[in-house]
Structure formats: C-alpha cells, structure tokens
Amino acid sequence: MARRLHLAQAMGAGIAIIPTAPERLRNRDAHYPYRFDSYFYYLTGFREPEAVLIVIAASDNNPAKQILFCREKDIEREVWDGYRYGPDAAREAFGFDEAYSINRLDELLPGLLADQSAIYTVLGQDTVWDQRIMGWTNRVREQARSGVTAPASIHDCCALLDEMRLIKDTDELQTMQRAADISAQAHQRAMQTVQPDMYEYEIEAELLYTFHRHGAQAPAYTSIVAGGGNACVLHYVENNARLRSGDLLLIDAGCELNGYASDITRTFPVNGHFSAAQKDVYQLVLAAQAAALEQVKSGNHWNDPHQAALGVLARGFIDLGLCRGSVDAVLESEDYKRFYMHRTGHWLGMDVHDVGAYKQQGAWRRFEPGMVLTVEPGCYIRPADDVPQHFWNIGIRIEDDVVVTQTGHELLTVAAPKTIAEIEELMQ
Numbered sequence: 001m002a003r004r005l006h007l008a009q010a011m012g013a014g015i016a017i018i019p020t021a022p023e024r025l026r027n028r029d030a031h032y033p034y035r036f037d038s039y040f041y042y043l044t045g046f047r048e049p050e051a052v053l054i055v056i057a058a059s060d061n062n063p064a065k066q067i068l069f070c071r072e073k074d075i076e077r078e079v080w081d082g083y084r085y086g087p088d089a090a091r092e093a094f095g096f097d098e099a100y101s102i103n104r105l106d107e108l109l110p111g112l113l114a115d116q117s118a119i120y121t122v123l124g125q126d127t128v129w130d131q132r133i134m135g136w137t138n139r140v141r142e143q144a145r146s147g148v149t150a151p152a153s154i155h156d157c158c159a160l161l162d163e164m165r166l167i168k169d170t171d172e173l174q175t176m177q178r179a180a181d182i183s184a185q186a187h188q189r190a191m192q193t194v195q196p197d198m199y200e201y202e203i204e205a206e207l208l209y210t211f212h213r214h215g216a217q218a219p220a221y222t223s224i225v226a227g228g229g230n231a232c233v234l235h236y237v238e239n240n241a242r243l244r245s246g247d248l249l250l251i252d253a254g255c256e257l258n259g260y261a262s263d264i265t266r267t268f269p270v271n272g273h274f275s276a277a278q279k280d281v282y283q284l285v286l287a288a289q290a291a292a293l294e295q296v297k298s299g300n301h302w303n304d305p306h307q308a309a310l311g312v313l314a315r316g317f318i319d320l321g322l323c324r325g326s327v328d329a330v331l332e333s334e335d336y337k338r339f340y341m342h343r344t345g346h347w348l349g350m351d352v353h354d355v356g357a358y359k360q361q362g363a364w365r366r367f368e369p370g371m372v373l374t375v376e377p378g379c380y381i382r383p384a385d386d387v388p389q390h391f392w393n394i395g396i397r398i399e400d401d402v403v404v405t406q407t408g409h410e411l412l413t414v415a416a417p418k419t420i421a422e423i424e425e426l427m428q
C-alpha cells in the first residue's frame with residue numbers, strides 16, 4: 001500500500017493503469033507455469049492472473065485512490081483451477097479502496113479516465129495492451145461534447161517504478177537473503193553430488209530439488225550446468241552432456257522466492273581436484289572478483305567494479321600467455337574480450353536482470369545503500385592455435401549477489417563455497 005501511495009505521489013496527477021502478466025500457452029491446452037508481472041506484484045502482492053491495478057493520484061478534492069480489477073469468485077471454476085480471491089476478499093486482504101470484476105474493466109475504465117490529466121502505464125511491451133489503452137482513451141474523447149476531458153498525455157510509468165524498485169527495502173532484502181541461502185545450498189549439494197560420468201541434467205535435477213525442497217517457487221532463470229568446454233558457451237542450457245573427470249563444471253543457477261531472484265555461479269572440478277592449469281585460471285578470476293567487490297560501495301559508480309576486474313584479468317591474461325603486450329595495450333585494444341566478453345554484473349531484484357538505469361544524464365550511476373547487484377567476472381578459453389593447450393576448454397565464472405550498504409557492501413551468497421580450499425574440502 002505504501003508503494004502505491006508513493007507511486008501516486010511521484011505521478012503528482014493522473015491515473016496509473018498497470019496490468020499483471022497474461023497466462024501463456026506452452027502447447028495445445030498446456031500453459032507455462034504462471035508468473036505475475038514484476039511491476040504489478042511489486043505494487044500489489046497479488047499473484048493471480050487476469051488482474052489490473054489502478055492508482056489515481058490525489059487531486060484538490062479527493063485523496064489518492066487504489067482500485068483492483070481481478071477475477072470474479074466462481075465456485076465452479078475453482079473446482080478446476082483452485083481458490084481465487086474475488087474482488088471483495090482481495091480488497092480486504094490487499095488493502096484496496098475498491099475492487100471490481102475484471103469483466104467490468106471495459107465498462108468502468110472510460111469513467112475512471114474522464115477528467116484525468118494523464119495516463120501512466122506500461123508502454124510498448126505488449127501491443128494488445130497499448131491498443132486497449134488507446135481504445136479506452138478514445139472512448140473518453142468521444143464524450144467531449146458532454147463536457148468530459150480526456151487525458152492529454154500517456155506516460156510510461158516504468159521510469160518511476162524502476163527508481164523505486166532499484167532501492168530495496170528491509171523486507172525485500174530479507175527475501176533476497178532467503179533466496180540466496182537456498183541457492184547457495186543448491187550449489188553445495190551439486191558439489192557434493194557430482195561424480196565423473198554423471199550427466200549435466202542429473203546435477204540440474206539436484207539444483208531444482210533443492211530449490212523446491214526449501215519453498216522456492218521456480219528457478220529465477222534457466223539453470224546453466226556446463227561441463228568442460230560447454231562452459232565457454234555463455235548461455236549453454238542443453239545440460240545433456242556427460243561429465244568427464246579432469247573437466248571443470250560451471251553452474252549458473254539461482255531460485256526465485258516470493259518474486260525475488262538469486263543468481264549464483266560456481267565453477268568446480270568434476271573429480272574434486274583442480275589441475276594446475278585450472279587453478280591458475282581460477283585464482284585469476286577469483287582475484288578479479290575480489291578487486292571488483294572492493295569497488296562496490298556508496299559513492300563509487302556502476303562501472304568501477306567492471307574496470308577493476310578488467311585490470312586484474314588483463315594482467316593475468318598476459319602472465320598466463322593468453323594475451324601479449326602491456327596491460328594498457330590489452331585494455332585499449334580490448335584483446336581481453338577473446339577470453340572475457342561480458343560485463344561484470346547487473347542489478348538484481350524481482351527480475352534477474354533487474355530494472356534500474358545504469359547511467360544518469362550520460363554518466364555512470366553512483367552506488368547507493370539498498371541497491372543489489374551481481375559481481376560475476378569470468379574467463380572462457382576456447383581452443384585456438386595461439387593459446388597454450390593446457391588451458392583449452394577451461395570456462396570459469398564466479399558470481400555473487402551483493403547489497404550496497406552505508407559502509408560498503410554485504411554478500412548475500414557467502415554460503416556458497418568459493419575458494420579452491422573450500423571447494424576441494426567440501427568435495428572430498
């Protein structure tokens with residue numbers, strides 16, 4: 001409720017219309033597991049499909065108003081699909097001023113839009129929704145001769161909401177910590193379970209088991225379980241190869257708990273022992289991550305961790321014989337991109353790649369307490385003539401979830417073993 005009032009204040013005047021996500025068919029009569037829209041859930045806590053939130057900003061005579069449109073009670077449908085709140089119970093439980101059946105949206109919305117100065121909604125993501133917004137607006141315009149004024153402007157509300165979502169409150173941080181704890185346990189279980197000759201999907205099953213076992217509703221994104229050279233495919237999700245002794249296994253997996261994502265990557269040896277070459281690359285990525293983490297503090301800007309990681313990696317690539325020349329030359333020519341081609345992190349929240357601007361007025365954004373991000377440097381070495389053969393097919397990424405605090409940062413994902421000693425000990 002506080003968030004809805006905050007939105008009303010940020011709008012100043014006008015009406016916000018925010019729909020939840022549609023249900024999506026997977027094939028024939030089977031649907032994908034339902035996931036609500038993040039903006040809608042952030043403002044309502046309401047998980048059912050077929051719902052729309054209306055927030056009307058306060059005006060001279062009227063306080064701000066919050067209205068929910070949702071599915072009607074329908075005992076017959078509930079026999080098939082389960083409990084639904086219905087407008088009356090939803091209004092009570094979620095603190096709305098009014099609630100109506102979603103079937104009345106077309107009937108009631110033009111009236112709600114009448115004499116509002118502006119519409120705030122999610123624009124450009126769903127053409128059907130954009131058309132409905134225009135349709136309702138035109139219905140109000142048709143009443144102009146009876147003295148009704150239609151909204152003069154339509155704004156994208158995402159910029160306002162993104163700023164709110166970027167700074168996490170205490171409740172959100174608690175949920176994210178719980179999600180991170182579950183994911184860390186899943187990575188531990190993977191390390192303890194893996195044996196040479198198992199298949200990648202057997203390890204994926206252990207991850208999913210752990211997520212659900214502890215109450216997480218879903219993986220926050222498709223798990224990457226990549227043995228050997230598969231780790232050099234950044235978005236590898238086939239997860240169907242046999243794991244070989246002597247190879248590394250890269251796992252990028254995190255659960256979603258109550259709408260919040262976690263995002264952890266760990267890389268460890270299938271047989272429990274790092275080879276000398278694997279150790280060299282692993283220590284380099286770990287050092288790059290430590291340098292990046294050191295830069296995560298209030299006042300530093302978004303690009304500082306990335307630059308710190310690049311500096312360490314470029315030096316290391318030269319020392320390992322992967323790149324040639326000086327650190328400055330490798331950074332300048334971007335030769336490091338042959339082995340490190342992605343950025344060092346992203347905002348994390350309800351969406352794994354969460355909302356929030358990375359730049360403001362053209363300059364990298366500064367860190368503030370309550371922001372949550374990942375720090376995830378890596379190194380991916382494909383076979384090539386000019387690359388020492390003992391490094392071929394080594395792919396390593398180390399990814400943690402980090403909260404910016406008043407004094408620096410806090411790791412949400414410390415429970416996932418990370419040093420070579422910790423990993424080898426757990427895998428004994």
Ligand code: GLY
Pocket residue numbers: 221252263346352376399
């Ligand atoms: N798991 C997605 C990412 O690391 O960005």
Ligand code: MN
Pocket residue numbers: 263345346374376399
């Ligand atoms: Mn990530």
Ligand code: MN
Pocket residue numbers: 252253263264265399
């Ligand atoms: Mn990840």
